[in-house]
Amino acid sequence: MKFSTMRLAAAAFTGMGVLLAGPAQAGKTLDAVKARGxxxxxxxxxLAGFSQADSNGKWSGLDVDVCRALAAALFNDPEKVKYVPLSAPQRFTALQSGEVDVLPRNTTFTLTRDASLGLSATVVNYYDGQGFMVPVKTKLKSAKQLKGQTVCVQSGTTTEKNLADFSKANNLxxxxxxxxxxxxxxxxxxxxRCVAYTTDASGLASIRAKEAKDPKEHLVLPDLISKEPLGPMVRRGDDEWFAIVKWVMYGMxxxxxxxxxxxxxxxxxxxxxxxxxxxxLGGGNEDTGKLLGLDKDWMTRAIKAVGNYGESFERNVGAKSAVNLPRGLNNLWNKGGLMYAYPIR
Amino acid sequence: MSRKSPPRRKNWTWRSQALRGLVYQFFAIGAVALGVWWLAGNTMHNMQVRGIQSGFDFLARPAGFDIGESLYAFDSNHPYWQAFLVGLTNTLRVAVIGIILTTVLGVLLGVGRFSRNALVRGLCYAYVEFFRNVPVLLQLLMWYVFFTEALPAAAQAWTLGPLFLSKGGLSFPIPVWETGHLWGLYGLIAGAALAFAYRRWAFRRFEATGRPRSLFWVPLGLLFAMGALGWATGGAPAHFVVPVRGEFAIEEGGSLTPEFMAVLLGLSIYTAAFVAEVVRAGIQSVARGQGEAAAAIGLSQTQSMRLVQLPQALRVIIPPLTNQYLNLTKNSSLAVAIGYPDVVSIANTALNQTGRAVECIAIVMLVYLTTSLATSIFMNWYNVRAAIKER
Structure with missing residues (x-):
């Protein structure tokens, strides 16, 4: 029951993973994944819409679809995924030590994370920004009115730093x-306990939709105080695996x-x-999968499993879902958004 | 009158026990050192291979995050080591105040178990059995839920004079520092010296004449009287920053956050149940004849407890009491579950911002090891003092 100490212990043990693990070998993640099946x-x-297990333990969400697409591309079966729920403080050590192969966990790409953690940022699957949620009855209209107030926040996130920057810049x-x-x-x-809650705007929408007694009693303020490009990370130094994750996402x-x-x-x-x-799709004589160490039908299977990016978005976080986020920045580049895939050829 | 045995020369041959012991110890220490060396080397190698940067250099970099409560001003520009220092002071704040509270409460409860009043006895018994059998984390969460759910919002805060109790915590007036307070401080120092002198004098008089004088109330009175006198000399400054009801929160004045109160109450009340048992065991270990002898020379029940039984019980009480103090300090790491910024919480944040997991966990371990060892050393010293001086 002592879950917080357990959590720290878990972080410590994943740290122990680094202590005890044998030397890392680049390019071996794909082999290990294949051997494991x-x-x-x-x-x-x-986090509703991104990764959440239902009452039967079945995971779904925008982040989960990355795993499902990968499993479909590799094994022709989107169910061949083992999900490891990680708290924010645990996530990087879990990836570093090899406990997980890929980390699609609404994680912001930053320079520190990309350059000093032994991890690599792949492709953004959700462009986000940090926002604030307040109860409607406070009648607050802007985050700049939060002078001297308490704000609830989860530890181990970029959120804490953004909040400090915002507070300092506006002398709050x-x-x-x-x-x-x-x-x-x-x-x-x-x-x-707190006047406001801060995290990524998508997270606020998700929390409001799923956790509030009455979502109408809470308002997400219009201020976005940071850029939060979210996407899966992989271990640094395994370029083949990095490429597979990257190109499956581009494929979608x-x-x-x-x-x-x-x-x-x-x-x-x-x-x-x-x-x-x-x-x-690997039709005719085309075989783009071969270059990645996969077969020619890799994307056909992935799309059959989860659909294209737009379908995945609408199903999990878009208008068809409880989270109900607008497409916004996450629209395709030719529709006014930032989503732009490198050409598959 | 210790008997000295004639000095025997040690026999350093292979068959001697002394040499074998030394050799075994050498190998044992060597094996441990090798193990540590291998682990450390392997870790460094693995982190390097995986491109994970390591080292304690990050401690000098600006932390970049704010801390909700701290005993001194902390700003996000300050370096990581200062953030850790804030976490450490927050941990120590809970530990020190918690140890004092738990001792007072535990002793009262332990002594209460011997009360002639069945109700007091029963209540103490019920307290101990309830609080020591519910996991401490649940108790912390229970207190926190009490503070954040059951209490009214700031706008409807319960008020008692200048005190406000709400979801935002307990707000109270704090005095504005003026030079007059310095006079009050001088008065207190003078009072302390006077009280000390009086105690020595009263004790000598007691030994000479057998007439007891109060060794507690009179010195206490002296202390406060002198303090008040100094304060009056300084012009009796009495300006307070009084908390006021803001729009969303109680503003101004001093405050205790619900996180701090929940941790402090939860840990003190939980540990007090164990301390009560330790105290009870200690008192029971004192031979019955001691109490009877005290009664025979005319000491009251309270005097017998305070002057005869408790001092002897201390010998039995102190070592397990040390354990309880250490438990309280270490259990304060559970505070992270309810958002109190103790050293574990700060380390959690730092670990995430920098990715230096091994380093941050090492710092946390070092902090707890150091505080625990310091507590142990102090308690051992006290134990030696309280032990029977055998001649």
Whole structure:
């Protein structure tokens, strides 16, 4: 029951993983994954729309779809994934020590993380920014009105630093109340301990939709105080595995751009005249998968499993979901967003 | 009158026990050192291979995060080592105040177990059995839920004079520092000296004449009287920063956060149950005849407890009491579950901002090891003092 000490102990033990593990060998993640027959995926402990387990223990979400697409591309079975829920403080050590193969866990890419943790940032799957949520009854309209107030925040996130920067830049003297676990931070905010809650805007929407007694009683303020490009990270030094994760994600974007969906993927593969689609799906004599160490149908399987990026977005966090986030920056580059895949050829 | 045995020369042959013992110890220490060396080397190698930067250089870099409560002004520009220092002071604040509270409460409860009043006895018994059998983390969460759920919001805070109790914690007036307070401080120092002198004099008089004088109330009175006199000399400054009801929170004045109160109460009340048992065991270890003898020379029940039984019980009480103090200090690491910025919480944040997991955990271990050893050393010293001087 002592979950916080357990958590620290877990962090300590993953640290021990680094202590005891044998020397790392580059390029071996794919072999290890294949030998195991399963991808080990580090996800959040429960963030609606991104990674959350339902009552049957089945995981779903935008981040989970990355794992499912990878498993489909590798094993032709999106279920061949083992999900390891990680708290924010645990996540990097878990990836460093090899406990997980890939970390799609609403994690912000920053220079420190990319350059000094022995990890590599792959592709952004959600462009986010840090925001604030307040109870409607406070009648607050802007984060700049939070002078001297308490703000609940989860530990081990870029959020704490952004909050300090924002507080300093605007001379607000905000008092953070820092919790080890997301659940504890949520509970404290909803109990009224803090005037405001801060995390990524997508997280706020998710928490408001799933955790609030009445979502209408809480308002996400318009201020965004940071850039938070979220996406999966992998271990540094394994370029083959890095490339597979990167290109499966690009493949999902490319599929949306060229109109390939979960429903029409077989038909497109058989009949499309567009060479881009043929390369993506491995139709005709095209075999883009080979260069990655996969077979020619890699993206066909991935799209069959989770659909293209747009479908995944709408299903998990978009208008069709409880989280109900607008597409915004996460639209394709040719529709006013930032999502731009490198060409698959 | 110790008997000295004739000096015997040690026999350093292979068959001697002394030499064998030495050799075994040498190998044991060598094996441990090798193990540590291998672990450290392997860690460094692995971290290097994986491109993980390591070292304690990050401690000098600016922390970049704020800390909700701290005993001295901390700003996000300050370096990481100062952040750790804030965490350490927050841990020590809980530990020191908690140890004092738990001792007072525990002794009262332990003594209460011998009360002639069945109600007091029963209540003490019930307290001990309830609080020592519920996991401490649950108790912390229970107190925290009490403070954050059951208490009213700041706008409807419960007030008692200038005190406010709400979800935001307990707010109280704090005096504005003026030079007059310095006079009060001088008065207190003078009072302390006077009280000390009086005690020595009263004790000597007692030994000479057998007439007892109060060794507690009179010195205490002296202390405060002198303090008040100094304060009055300094112009009796009485300006306070009084908390006021703000729009969302109680502003100004001093305050104790619900996190701090929950940790402090939870740990003190939990540990007090164990201290009560330690005290009870100590008192029971004093031979019954001691109490009877005290009664025979006319000491009251309270005097018998205070002057005869407790001092002898201390010998039995102190060593297990030390354990309880150490437990309280170490259990304060659970505070992270309810958002109190103790050293574990700060280390958690630092670990995430910098990725230096091994270093941050080493710092936390060092902090607890140092505080625990310091507590042990102090308690051992006290134990030696309290032990029967055998001649």
């Amino acid at each position: 399963q991808i080990v995926c580090g996800v959040s402990t429960g 003297n905000i008092k953070p109340v820092v919790f080890d676990k997301l659940e504890a931070a949520n509970a404290a905010y909803f109990s009224g 974007l490319e599929a949306e751009e060229y109109g390939v969906t979960q429903a029409n993927v077989d038909q497109m593969k058989a009949s499309s005249a567009d060479p881009v689609v043929m390369r993506l």
